[in-house]
Amino acid sequence: MAENEPAPQVDVTKAWAATQDQKGQAKKLRIYAALCWLVAIGTEVAGIVMLKQGKFQSGNMALLIGLLVVIAAFAIGGSLLWKAANKHDPASRADGFRFFVQNQLGAIITLIAFLPLLVLIFMDKDMDPKNKKIAGGVGVALALLATVIGIDFKPPSVEQHTEDMNQCAAQIKSGQPTTACSPEVAQQAQDIARDSKAVADATKTAANPNGIDKVYWIASEKAGEKADTEHVFHLCDNVSTLRGKEVQSGSVTAAYKENATRITKQLAMEQKQCGFGAGGGVAGAAAKAVKAAVAAPAADATGAQ
Numbered sequence: 001m002a003e004n005e006p007a008p009q010v011d012v013t014k015a016w017a018a019t020q021d022q023k024g025q026a027k028k029l030r031i032y033a034a035l036c037w038l039v040a041i042g043t044e045v046a047g048i049v050m051l052k053q054g055k056f057q058s059g060n061m062a063l064l065i066g067l068l069v070v071i072a073a074f075a076i077g078g079s080l081l082w083k084a085a086n087k088h089d090p091a092s093r094a095d096g097f098r099f100f101v102q103n104q105l106g107a108i109i110t111l112i113a114f115l116p117l118l119v120l121i122f123m124d125k126d127m128d129p130k131n132k133k134i135a136g137g138v139g140v141a142l143a144l145l146a147t148v149i150g151i152d153f154k155p156p157s158v159e160q161h162t163e164d165m166n167q168c169a170a171q172i173k174s175g176q177p178t179t180a181c182s183p184e185v186a187q188q189a190q191d192i193a194r195d196s197k198a199v200a201d202a203t204k205t206a207a208n209p210n211g212i213d214k215v216y217w218i219a220s221e222k223a224g225e226k227a228d229t230e231h232v233f234h235l236c237d238n239v240s241t242l243r244g245k246e247v248q249s250g251s252v253t254a255a256y257k258e259n260a261t262r263i264t265k266q267l268a269m270e271q272k273q274c275g276f277g278a279g280g281g282v283a284g285a286a287a288k289a290v291k292a293a294v295a296a297p298a299a300d301a302t303g304a305q
Contacts, residue, residue, distance in 0.1 A: 026089035029081050033106075036078030040071045040113040047071075047117050056135070057126045064135050068117075072142040075113050079106025079150035090156040099157065106150030114143035165189045166253070195263045196252040202235060202267055203276050217260035219246040231260040235267070236274035
């Protein structure tokens with residue numbers, strides 16, 4: 001692509017991936033959801049046992065309806081918790097079966113928690129017909145309500161989070177309102193925007209006062225496919241790290257797409273090697289800023305010990 005050609009509006013970069021914190025939150029929510037569903041199914045089992053014992057043949061409708069309400073309440077609670085977990089750690093659309101099961105598990109569990117009991121209610125020949133109609137009607141209504149709530153009509157996905165992350169990064173870089181920056185994608189979008197700015201600042205020259213959005217990285221081990229391991233991207237292909245290697249080049253967003261997601265720590269040295277000049281002006285300030293950003297996590301870790 002020529003340097004003066006406009007970039008596409010949506011640039012798909014590195015696939016979004018849940019952070020350890022997000023995975024931890026998702027795991028906690030899923031445990032709570034599983035406990036809710038366990039209570040719902042346990043209540044169903046209790047209802048089936050009492051039904052088999054004939055406790056609802058001539059009365060106890062309040063108890064039976066109460067059991068159905070408890071099943072619905074905990075099934076809905078579990079579904080809502082499960083949906084919240086999926087926002088933190090969604091499945092990929094590329095795996096169709098897992099994507100469907102993970103996002104619609106609330107509806108599936110709800111059906112499991114209701115159907116056996118409802119079938120037995122309608123098949124019970126000894127229950128008073130009027131009571132059967134009342135209990136069955138209430139059960140069906142609650143089951144439909146809980147199932148609909150359990151269905152995720154707009155399920156989150158890795159692909160959707162990736163698109164949102166890239167739009168968020170573009171908004172951050174351009175100074176626009178960050179309408180696409182949901183909590184799930186904001187951090188990684190900020191990483192893309194930060195690295196893009198660092199490269200632009202490091203490559204500013206008299207001929208290119210705004211810098212150059214072009215970086216270089218070691219090509220993927222698998223031709224035509226994204227690298228399995230994270231690579232570092234550099235300011236030019238003349239740096240010592242890339243000599244004798246098969247090199248790819250492109251924008252910072254293109255680098256992220258190929259899993260080159262880490263900016264070089266030797267920015268000042270590479271500025272000299274690439275002919276941008278370091279140590280003074282905007283370029284020198286950029287080098288110092290990147291060095292400080294790299295050193296900050298290590299300093300925080302040392303202080304925490």
